[in-house]
Amino acid sequence: MTTALISGRATQSPGRGRRPRRSRATRPSVAFALPLVAFLGVFVAYPMAKLVQMSVSTVNPSTILHTWPFVGLANFRHLFADPEFHRTVWRTVIFAVVVLVIGVSGGLIAALSLQGRRKFGAFTYALLVLMWTLPPIVSGSTWKFLLSNDGFINELLVNTHLVSQPVLFLIDGWLPLLSVAFAAGWVCLPFATIAFKAALLDIPRERLEAAEVDGAGPLQRFAHVTWPHLRPTTYVVSILIMSYAVRSFDFAYVMTQGGPGTASTTLPLLGYSSAFTAFNYSTGAAIAVVTIVVVMLFALPYARTVGRRE
Amino acid sequence: MSMKTKLGTLSVVSLLFLGACSSSKSSSSAPTSAPAPTASSASSAAAPAPSSAAAPVASSAAAPAPSSAAAAPSSAAAAAGPTGSDVKATLTIWTYDQMQRDNKIQQAEFNKLYPNVKFNVVFIPQEQFANKLIASATTKTGPDIIWDNPAYTQAFADAGVVYDLSKYWSAYSDAGQFPASVVNQANGKVYSVQTYSNLNALWYNKTLLDSLGIAVPTTLDELQAAMAKVKAAGKIGMEIAGTPGIEGEWISKPFFTDWGVTGYKDLGNPNTEKMFAQVSGWVNSGYIPKGDLSLSQGDGVTKFEGGNVGFFVGGNWLISDAQTKSKFTFGVTGMPSGPNGPGIVYLGGQAEAIGGFSKNPDLAWDFLQTTWLSKEFETATLAFGSIPSRKDAVPTDASQPIEAYAKAVEQGVPISSDTANTLLIGNLWSAVLSGQTSPHAGAATAAQIAKTAK
Numbered sequence: 001m002t003t004a005l006i007s008g009r010a011t012q013s014p015g016r017g018r019r020p021r022r023s024r025a026t027r028p029s030v031a032f033a034l035p036l037v038a039f040l041g042v043f044v045a046y047p048m049a050k051l052v053q054m055s056v057s058t059v060n061p062s063t064i065l066h067t068w069p070f071v072g073l074a075n076f077r078h079l080f081a082d083p084e085f086h087r088t089v090w091r092t093v094i095f096a097v098v099v100l101v102i103g104v105s106g107g108l109i110a111a112l113s114l115q116g117r118r119k120f121g122a123f124t125y126a127l128l129v130l131m132w133t134l135p136p137i138v139s140g141s142t143w144k145f146l147l148s149n150d151g152f153i154n155e156l157l158v159n160t161h162l163v164s165q166p167v168l169f170l171i172d173g174w175l176p177l178l179s180v181a182f183a184a185g186w187v188c189l190p191f192a193t194i195a196f197k198a199a200l201l202d203i204p205r206e207r208l209e210a211a212e213v214d215g216a217g218p219l220q221r222f223a224h225v226t227w228p229h230l231r232p233t234t235y236v237v238s239i240l241i242m243s244y245a246v247r248s249f250d251f252a253y254v255m256t257q258g259g260p261g262t263a264s265t266t267l268p269l270l271g272y273s274s275a276f277t278a279f280n281y282s283t284g285a286a287i288a289v290v291t292i293v294v295v296m297l298f299a300l301p302y303a304r305t306v307g308r309r310e
Numbered sequence: 311m312s313m314k315t316k317l318g319t320l321s322v323v324s325l326l327f328l329g330a331c332s333s334s335k336s337s338s339s340a341p342t343s344a345p346a347p348t349a350s351s352a353s354s355a356a357a358p359a360p361s362s363a364a365a366p367v368a369s370s371a372a373a374p375a376p377s378s379a380a381a382a383p384s385s386a387a388a389a390a391g392p393t394g395s396d397v398k399a400t401l402t403i404w405t406y407d408q409m410q411r412d413n414k415i416q417q418a419e420f421n422k423l424y425p426n427v428k429f430n431v432v433f434i435p436q437e438q439f440a441n442k443l444i445a446s447a448t449t450k451t452g453p454d455i456i457w458d459n460p461a462y463t464q465a466f467a468d469a470g471v472v473y474d475l476s477k478y479w480s481a482y483s484d485a486g487q488f489p490a491s492v493v494n495q496a497n498g499k500v501y502s503v504q505t506y507s508n509l510n511a512l513w514y515n516k517t518l519l520d521s522l523g524i525a526v527p528t529t530l531d532e533l534q535a536a537m538a539k540v541k542a543a544g545k546i547g548m549e550i551a552g553t554p555g556i557e558g559e560w561i562s563k564p565f566f567t568d569w570g571v572t573g574y575k576d577l578g579n580p581n582t583e584k585m586f587a588q589v590s591g592w593v594n595s596g597y598i599p600k601g602d603l604s605l606s607q608g609d610g611v612t613k614f615e616g617g618n619v620g621f622f623v624g625g626n627w628l629i630s631d632a633q634t635k636s637k638f639t640f641g642v643t644g645m646p647s648g649p650n651g652p653g654i655v656y657l658g659g660q661a662e663a664i665g666g667f668s669k670n671p672d673l674a675w676d677f678l679q680t681t682w683l684s685k686e687f688e689t690a691t692l693a694f695g696s697i698p699s700r701k702d703a704v705p706t707d708a709s710q711p712i713e714a715y716a717k718a719v720e721q722g723v724p725i726s727s728d729t730a731n732t733l734l735i736g737n738l739w740s741a742v743l744s745g746q747t748s749p750h751a752g753a754a755t756a757a758q759i760a761k762t763a764k
Contacts, residue, residue: 060468061444061464061465061466061468061469062468062469064444064469065444065447065448065469065470148601148604149599149600149601149602150601166601168600168601170604171600171601171603171604171744171745172600172744172745173746256604257553257554257555258554258555258737259552259553259554259555259558259604259737259740259741259744260552260554260603260604260740260741260743260744260746261554261737261738261740261741261742261744261746261747262554262737262741263741263744263746273555273733275441276437276440276441277555277556277729277733278729278730278732278733279440279465279729279730280730
């Protein structure tokens with residue numbers, strides 16, 4: 001309507017084969033995008049370019065304020081030749097998969113079980129939002145306390161005679177990595193639950209009722225009506241959780257500092273300690289570049305999906 | 311260096327940091343993040359602040375004489391006259407110690423000499439401190455006075471963000487009072503001085519040992535035998551931090567020197583494996599609770615305070631808090647000696663330096679020598695559990711814990727500035743103690759580290 005008033009041409013039907021002409025007012029103005037482009041250029045693209053430059057240079061406290069000597073891909077070669085880096089990549093993969101499984105399956109189960117429970121559901125969603133807003137330092141410290149050898153979970157396990165000795169969640173074998181991944185997955189639950197809840201609300205009620213009338217049981221209704229509707233959401237949620245998991249730093253830092261040894265060190269933590277504890281900025285940058293590439297692998301399909309939808 | 315490059319350096323350091331932290335908050339609040347060897351731990355351990363009541367130097371009677379102005383080669387002081395009232399300046403101090411952020415005692419004392427000098431104290435969380443300092447130098451606008459971990463002296467000197475104190479130090483009449491181990495040098499120049507030391511020693515539960523008829527151990531073998539007896543009595547042998555990174559390396563130092571591994575270059579020594587085997591053996595035998603290895607030193611002390619633990623490898627900054635909370639008598643002794651040498655500890659604490667881009671380096675030096683380096687102020691550090699660096703600042707009738715730590719200071723060594731390998735050795739210590747890595751594999755990794763050691 002606004003268009004008609006401004007241009008006075010909206011009432012004219014475009015001729016067959018002629019592309020409708022957009023008025024100046026409706027044409028997306030490049031000018032509107034300029035501030036955002038400038039912002040992203042200054043705060044994302046430029047630092048990213050410098051990060052890449054740092055990863056192909058020798059940067060340490062002696063050189064950081066001067067010209068960075070270019071070393072080509074030497075930092076990456078050293079990195080890929082380092083067995084600890086390989087172990088860290090595998091730990092990151094395991095960590096990301098555990099976070100993904102807990103986040104997606106937990107979120108889906110939570111959303112399904114809260115469906116249709118108004119009062120209880122509202123209360124639980126409020127709790128989930130609270131959980132989502134908790135600073136990682138708080139939730140990480142809480143999990144550290146809960147999982148310690150004399151913490152609540154071990155007290156529970158021992159007192160219920162499920163185990164005879166406390167489980168050393170933060171010490172033994174793979175448990176530190178899995179414990180940190182569990183905590184990081186737990187914190188993804190609210191996001192996944194709310195996303196799945198929104199998707200569930202989108203399912204036409206009549207389809208579910210029709211399936212029920214046709215004699216479909218709960219599992220069949222889920223498999224043939226609910227799940228097809230949830231699939232795109234699951235895809236997007238999975239990509240976002242994987243991206244989060246690959247760059248996740250906080251829980252490992254708070255709960256185990258990446259230890260014992262490096263048992264729960266993932267790529268971001270390795271990059272952090274290389275750059276900010278060992279002052280080897282170029283190695284830290286190389287690790288960050290590798291991490292960014294991995295995150296991009298997940299971000300690109302997401303961007304494509306969102307773009308297609310729009 | 312062009313402005314573009316400077317901006318790039320700033321932005322990329324920020325990106326690295328923010329990227330690493332992702333959605334997290336400042337790591338400063340992480341309870342386990344602060345490495346023990348520094349004075350920030352003192353504040354986190356609830357050590358009493360050097361209030362005017364606690365610090366004898368706060369009274370005007372104990373105020374240091376303004377002789378420092380004459381001792382320093384300070385043009386500012388020389389021009390200032392006897393009162394220094396002509397000097398108008400603001401000294402910016404960067405510290406990661408919350409206690410120092412609020413401490414005005416030294417400033418008040420200095421203002422008696424220089425009434426028109428103002429102070430701008432900037433608190434920066436420890437984890438961010440070194441990188442902020444290095445990044446700030448891109449604009450050549452750093453602080454006048456720096457309080458930071460002495461381990462970073464080399465990195466700061468390399469980055470040019472600390473001032474060469476050599477000329478001041480060589481002219482300083484009291485320089486001889488400071489052991490060489492607290493005068494931090496890099497590239498042959500003096501860059502910082504520790505006014506007090508934080509270091510480890512062996513704490514023992516005297517009440518428990520007396521009840522079991524155990525003498526205070528002086529060697530590793532005696533310690534092992536004592537822990538076995540304590541464990542046999544149903545108690546915990548020893549609490550020791552098995553955390554990775556800087557703290558792990560800080561704790562491990564005396565155990566390495568016990569076996570004759572005195573520096574990173576010696577890590578290929580076959581005794582490294584023997585050391586690892588002995589200490590991990592204590593974990594496997596149950597003398598050290600494996601589940602507590604994830605606790606930092608600051609958390610481990612709470613276990614010791616419970617009264618069921620025989621020994622604890624603890625720092626002096628934890629003493630006053632432990633004395634308040636423990637309902638038993640405990641003592642402190644030096645780290646036991648081993649088959650190949652004494653248990654030598656690192657001398658942590660805060661290193662005082664002058665910013666590389668300070669516009670008032672003379673005035674900053676005046677401040678340091680008039681206050682923090684003076685005997686009166688050094689003695690006052692005892693009040694909050696630190697061990698003065700000055701030889702003449704430790705009272706001859708010092709109480710038992712202080713005396714034990716003061717003795718350890720004499721043979722202490724500076725923290726390594728080889729930060730990359732410090733990290734690796736700390737991780738290795740943690741991995742071996744927790745059983746993630748065998749002593750044999752740990753020794754092999756240590757030998758690899760030795761090849762790149764500085």
